[in-house]
Amino acid sequence: MTEQQIIDLINSSLVEEFELDPASMSPDANIYEDLGLDSLDTVDMVIVLEGAFKFKIREEEEIREIRTLGDIYRFVNGKSHQIKRK
Amino acid sequence: MIYDQVVIGSGISGLVAATILAQYGHRVALVEQAPVLAPVLRGFSRQGIYYDTGFHYSGGLGDGEVLDVLFRYLGIAEKIEKYSFAADRFDTFRDVETQEEFHFPIGREALRDRLSTAFPQEREGIDKYLAMVREACQAIPYLNLDLEFGQVKSPLGVHGPSLGEVLDQLIGNTALKGLLSMHSLLYGVPPDQVPFFLHASVAGLYYESVHGLKGGGLSLVQAFEQRLDELGVDVFLGQAAQKFSFAANGTLAGVTMADGEVVACRNCVATVHPQVVLDLVPSELLRPVYRRRLENLEETVSAIMLYAACETPSPLLQGSNLFLGRLGRPLEGLGCGALEERPIYMAGTAPDDKGPGARGFVAICPAEQDCTSRWSGSSLGKRPAEYLRFKEETMERMQCHIERSCPELRGTFKVSAGATPLTIRDFSANPAGGLYGVKHRVGQYNPMARTRVPGLFLAGQAVVAPGVLGGALSGFLTCGQMLGQDQLLERVKACS
Numbered sequence: 001m002t003e004q005q006i007i008d009l010i011n012s013s014l015v016e017e018f019e020l021d022p023a024s025m026s027p028d029a030n031i032y033e034d035l036g037l038d039s040l041d042t043v044d045m046v047i048v049l050e051g052a053f054k055f056k057i058r059e060e061e062e063i064r065e066i067r068t069l070g071d072i073y074r075f076v077n078g079k080s081h082q083i084k085r086k
Numbered sequence: 087m088i089y090d091q092v093v094i095g096s097g098i099s100g101l102v103a104a105t106i107l108a109q110y111g112h113r114v115a116l117v118e119q120a121p122v123l124a125p126v127l128r129g130f131s132r133q134g135i136y137y138d139t140g141f142h143y144s145g146g147l148g149d150g151e152v153l154d155v156l157f158r159y160l161g162i163a164e165k166i167e168k169y170s171f172a173a174d175r176f177d178t179f180r181d182v183e184t185q186e187e188f189h190f191p192i193g194r195e196a197l198r199d200r201l202s203t204a205f206p207q208e209r210e211g212i213d214k215y216l217a218m219v220r221e222a223c224q225a226i227p228y229l230n231l232d233l234e235f236g237q238v239k240s241p242l243g244v245h246g247p248s249l250g251e252v253l254d255q256l257i258g259n260t261a262l263k264g265l266l267s268m269h270s271l272l273y274g275v276p277p278d279q280v281p282f283f284l285h286a287s288v289a290g291l292y293y294e295s296v297h298g299l300k301g302g303g304l305s306l307v308q309a310f311e312q313r314l315d316e317l318g319v320d321v322f323l324g325q326a327a328q329k330f331s332f333a334a335n336g337t338l339a340g341v342t343m344a345d346g347e348v349v350a351c352r353n354c355v356a357t358v359h360p361q362v363v364l365d366l367v368p369s370e371l372l373r374p375v376y377r378r379r380l381e382n383l384e385e386t387v388s389a390i391m392l393y394a395a396c397e398t399p400s401p402l403l404q405g406s407n408l409f410l411g412r413l414g415r416p417l418e419g420l421g422c423g424a425l426e427e428r429p430i431y432m433a434g435t436a437p438d439d440k441g442p443g444a445r446g447f448v449a450i451c452p453a454e455q456d457c458t459s460r461w462s463g464s465s466l467g468k469r470p471a472e473y474l475r476f477k478e479e480t481m482e483r484m485q486c487h488i489e490r491s492c493p494e495l496r497g498t499f500k501v502s503a504g505a506t507p508l509t510i511r512d513f514s515a516n517p518a519g520g521l522y523g524v525k526h527r528v529g530q531y532n533p534m535a536r537t538r539v540p541g542l543f544l545a546g547q548a549v550v551a552p553g554v555l556g557g558a559l560s561g562f563l564t565c566g567q568m569l570g571q572d573q574l575l576e577r578v579k580a581c582s
Contacts, residue, residue, distance in 0.1 A: 017375035040538055043531050044375040056529075058245045 001080065006053075007073050013052040017044070027070035035069075045072075055079055088350040089115045089320075092341050094327045094366075095357035095515075096123040097140075098554050099545040101310040102561030103355045105160045108317035110569055115349055116319055117341065119326035119515055123311060126514045127303040127554070132502040135435060135446040137393045139505075139513070141303030142433040142448075143171060143407065145291025146555050150582055152229055152291075153555050156562055158581040161316070165309035169437065171296040172405035179268055181413040182491040188265055189406075194220065194293045201262070211256035215266065218252065219293065222286035228550065228559045229287060231579050243281025246528040250278035261413040268409050271431045271452065273552050274386030274522040276420050284526045287551055298405075302436035306554070322349065326515075330354065330366050330542065338541035341366075355564055357546040357557075359516045359523055360533055371539050383548065384530060386520035387421040387452045388507035392484040394499040399443020402494060403434030410491045420452040425483050428452055430491070446502070449488055455519050458508045466512040477506055524548035535564040543568055 001009075011025040020035055031037045037045065042064070046057045053076060057063065066072055090112035093104045101124060104116045122128060126140035146153035147168050157163040173196075175189030188204060191197055198216055202209045223229050226242065249270070253263045267277040269289040277285075299305050314321065325343045333339040340350040356363050360380040369377065402408065411429035421428070430451045434444025461473040469477075481504040489496045511519035518524070523546070524532060535543050543564050547553070550560035566574045 018373050038538075040534070040536055041373065043534075044373060044379065047379060047531060048375055056245075 003073075003077060006076055006080065009052050010049070010069070010072055010076060013048050014045070017048045025069060027068065027073060029069045030067055031069060031072070032067070049076060053080065055083060087113075088352065089113050090351070091115070091353050091355065092117060092327075092349055092351040093355045093357065094341065095546070096120075096321075097357055097546065098124070098127055098306075098557035099547070099549075099561035099564075100124075100355070100357040101307075101314070102156070102160065102558045103357065103545055103565055104319050105162075105310065105313055105317065106562065106565040106569075106574070107355075108314070108319050109161075110565075114317075114319045115322060115351065116314065117322045117325070117327050117343070117349065119324070119344075121324045123321065123323070124303075124307045128307045129303050130503070132393070133395060135395050135502070136302055136304060136438060137435060137446060137448060137503070138302040138304075138433070139448075141299065141306065141554050143176070143292075143296055143298050144554050145288070145293075145295060145297075146229070147297035148295030151295060152231060153558060155231065155582045156558060156578060159578045161313050162306070162309040165312060166305050167300040168297045169300060170405075171298060171407075175406050176292065176296040177268075177407050177409060179265055179409045179411065179413075180491065182410050183412060186413065190292075192294075192296050197293055201265075205259055205262045208257055208259050208262055211258070212262075214256050215252070216293070218256075218282070219286040219290040222283050223290040226283065226287055228563055229291070231575065231582070243283030243526070244528065244531060247282050248278055248528050249280050249282050249285040250276075252282045253277065260415075264411065264413055264415065268411065268429075270420070271409065271429060271450070273526065274420065274452070274520060275525050275527055279525070279527040281526060281528050284551060288553065288556075291555065298436055300437055303554075327356075327358075327366060330368070330539070332368075336540065338539065351541075353541040353543070353568065355543045355545050355561075355568075357544075357561070359518060359546075360544075360548050361517050362515075363533075363544060367537075367539055367542070373538065376538070379531060380533060383532065384525045384527060385455075385518040386522040386525050386552070387419075388455050388510055388519050389421075389505070389521045390425065390451045390453045390457075390480055390484060390507075391505040391509075392449045392451075392481055392488070392501055393446065393503040393505075394449070394485075395446045395502045396444065396499045398498065399441065399445055400434065400447070400495065400498070401443070402492065403432060403444040403447050404442065406434075408432040408492070410488075421454040425451060425453070425480070426487050426490075430484075430487065432488070432492075447499070449484060450521075451484060451487070452521070453507055455507045455511075458506045461508060462511075464508070466509070469508070473508070477504055480504070480506065522547060522552035526551065535560075535567045 015022050091107045092115045093100045094117050096118040104114050108114045129138040173192045176192050177190040179188045201212045327341045329342045331340045340348040342348050430449050432449045435446040507519050545560045545564035547557050550556050
């Protein structure tokens with residue numbers, strides 16, 4: 001999967017599962033302030049990403065640090081590189 | 087009248103939540119669709135014998151232990167009478183083929199000694215297992231009131247390890263693994279799925295103290311009824327909540343009941359099954375992903391239950407439960423295979439003013455829902471003849487299973503009632519029909535107390551853990567989220 005494909009899949013999954021506006025999906029969008037997620041949505045964000053990319057997410061600290069969509073892209077990219085290396 | 091709080095569902099978590107909120111001075115309404123409070127915890131009577139359906143025994147009730155302290159805070163500790171199970175055998179495991187038995191003693195040291203004597207080769211693994219159980223219980227803030235709630239990293243155990251993984255790592259002997267996972271019948275999730283944390287929080291407390299209640303679960307319901315009355319909680323019986331209604335500004339305005347009446351409120355604690363929560367909330371108020379998560383939560387195994395009256399009080403089940411199974415054959419899937427091959431949990435009826443002996447017992451055998459799904463369109467008291475034949479035949483098979491496994495009971499008891507997965511579904515108002523509601527399993531994210539709907543909170547076994555202990559703690563934890571955890575915790579601890 002290319003980086004662009006990863007970004008597209010993250011955007012389309014979050015738009016669908018959280019009913020977000022596709023136009024607001026830019027890398028610097030703050031998921032809390034701009035996209036309207038709150039701390040209650042963190043678990044569901046993990047579930048959406050696990051479902052879309054078929055991996056398990058156990059990095060609770062890293063997830064808590066996520067602020068922007070770009071942070072999510074970097075996190076998922078990092079995970080898929082790790083998986084490839086294994 | 088606008089209530090500060092409406093609590094939906096009067097199982098143990100609803101009773102606890104209503105009591106705490108009322109003790110804080112809130113105007114509270116408690117809504118229950120059955121004609122009586124807490125139908126499952128309340129149990130039932132046949133021919134003068136009282137049978138428990140929701141409560142059989144509990145950990146955490148020893149003086150100063152978590153449930154005892156909570157009950158003191160709730161003002162019900164003095165209204166109930168607890169008794170200790172037999173110190174040398176609160177639970178007995180019996181191998182149905184060899185009749186070999188293992189008796190679980192109360193107390194971690196006593197248990198360690200007995201396990202080590204029975205399995206000397208496994209001494210090291212036993213020590214490690216018991217240390218891990220203790221460590222897990224110490225790390226769970228709702229079991230260890232000395233921890234700060236801020237330290238909660240929920241959901242506990244979702245990343246594993248499972249009980250099965252821990253046992254595989256520590257113990258080689260299959261019979262010992264079977265013994266240590268026997269308590270999975272008490273939460274309805276097989277060892278390869280259940281988080282070790284959840285197992286430890288249930289079994290670990292039994293390793294410390296084991297209590298029953300004189301008069302059984304009914305005495306607990308009556309204590310709460312009295313307490314709710316003292317606190318001026320309004321109880322609405324015999325009507326199901328249908329929908330939440332909202333004010334124009336989006337805040338919660340009330341709960342619409344089956345007859346169309348609206349119980350106006352500012353906040354609500356829903357203690358019903360997560361599937362029922364979804365029926366109550368307009369779908370646009372929840373994220374599609376959250377909705378799907380609640381829809382797809384896996385359900386615990388269901389059961390076949392047989393209630394029997396004993397001719398003379400049976401010493402076998404006095405202050406002790408009996409687990410029937412096969413040593414060395416691991417529990418898999420719990421409800422799979424022929425009924426005769428499955429494990430059974432048996433508990434004597436609670437002592438009453440007629441004496442300490444068990445005048446009756448319940449035998450619970452795990453069963454998959456699909457054994458009765460053909461008749462799922464029918465309701466309590468209105469079942470088709472074919473179902474009634476199935477039930478009768480199933481009770482005969484249960485009776486044979488029990489008599490073969492417990493020869494000393496042969497001819498000494500009469501079946502007085504039975505239950506199937508359908509009975510459980512309808513009796514406990516759980517559309518999914520599991521014995522313990524939603525599963526707690528590795529990889530499954532159960533709902534938390536807070537929701538996206540302002541003013542709506544969840545409690546119940548799906549949120550924390552099953553049983554009277556799990557449900558009571560869930561009511562307490564959800565109230566903590568609503569009222570301020572630190573202050574509530576201080577008030578509860580002041581009662582220890």
